[in-house]
Amino acid sequence: MGEIDGGGARAPRRTxxxxxxxxxLAAAAPLPPDHAVVTSLPDHSELxxxxxxxxxxxxxxxxxxxxxxxADEAVAIFYQTDVKHDGRWIDKAYLVERAAERAGSHLLWHRIVCRVPAGTITFGRPAYSHLLCFSRALRLAPAASSADVLPALGEMTWPRAMGRAACEAVAAFLLAHTGCRTVVDPFCGLGTMLAAxxxxxxxxxxxxxxxxxxxxxRRLRLEPGRRARLADREGSR
Ligand SMILES: C[S@@+](CC[C@H](N)C(=O)[O-])C[C@H]1O[C@@H](n2cnc3c(N)ncnc32)[C@H](O)[C@@H]1O
Structure with missing residues (x-):
């Protein structure tokens, strides 16, 4: 990662x-204007x-x-899956929206990512995850609209992972509609978002x-047409 490839372009970095x-995050804030945060905060069962x-x-x-x-024109994106606790739902989209309001951020989009086919009855965890994008100053033109229901998560590197298809959709959004060229995930788990x-x-x-x-x-690789794999510890193979 980070080396110059044969054509002279720099390969993307990962740290x-x-x-x-x-x-x-407290030490790194405020982040540079070309940095987006894309993350999935830990569930209560992890803490x-x-x-x-x-x-x-x-x-x-x-x-x-x-x-x-x-930064004002940058975005913060959250991928969160609700949980049922003591017979009641904890709606994490609601919690993230309350937090965003406190920070003076506005919702740019809210996508639903289907975890199982629509119509399936699930128990304890919902059939969908939330993907929410906030910014203080960025606004999206109507032409920037995209599908707000993702029909499938895509490959999962572990049970708490962000779905690969959702990560790829986020990366495509950042490239097309923001000036963000670095993704920060302060709770990166196995690094699905980093690899995407x-x-x-x-x-x-x-x-x-x-x-x-x-x-x-550090070693997760997501390559087109291939299943996720771990590179060896020495480098990029
Ligand atoms: C929901 S998982 C993230 C999964 C990740 N998006 C992926 O695709 O693999 C939350 C992760 O946060 C980590 N975590 C929990 N508290 C943390 C903390 N204070 N600092 C850094 N990581 C933390 C957990 O170990 C877990 O791997």
Whole structure:
């Protein structure tokens, strides 16, 4: 990653930091104008020490700081899947929208990503995920409209992953409709969004607290027409 290819163009870069994405973001903010944040915040089941109430506060505070960290014309994009807890839904799109409002950001689009075919009855988790895009100053012309229901997630690198098709759609949106050319994911997991960004020619920066996942996020490759794979540790093979 980052080397000059045979034609003289620079190959897209990827940097993955092992550590706390919240602290990293606080130190990195404000982000440069060509940086977008695209992330999937941890579910309460990943942070049991907080309890559901504490997690909700954490979730909204972090979503607000992400919206506040991007430049005025840049975007913050969240991929979130609701959960049922104690017989009630926790609607994460609602939580992200509350946080965005606090940060002075506006919704540019809200896409629904089908996790299973429409009409399927699911239990505990919904049949869809939310993909929401916010900016403080960017506005999209009507011609920039695109499908707001993605019929399938695409390949999943692990059960908590962002779907590959959703990541590819986000990368295409950034290229076509924003000036953002670097994707930051402060909770990058296995790096699905980072690899999709690089495959589209965008640079990528990730943060992940799990050393094992951070290692895999450095090596994940998503190439057209091939299933996701891990490059060896030495380089790009
Ligand atoms: C929903 S998953 C992200 C999945 C990722 N989008 C993917 O496609 O693999 C959330 C990730 O955040 C990580 N995480 C949780 N708290 C964190 C923190 N404070 N700093 C960095 N990573 C954290 C978890 O280890 C988990 O890998």
């Amino acid at each position: 993955v930091h092992e550590g706390d994405g919240v602290a990293w 049991p020490e907080l309890g559901v109430g504490g997690w909700r506060t954490f979730f909204e505070d972090v979503a607000a700081s992400i919206c506040g960290a991007v 960004a690089n495959a589209a020619g965008l640079d990528a920066v990730g943060v992940e607290r799990s050393p094992k996942r951070a290692d895999r996020a």
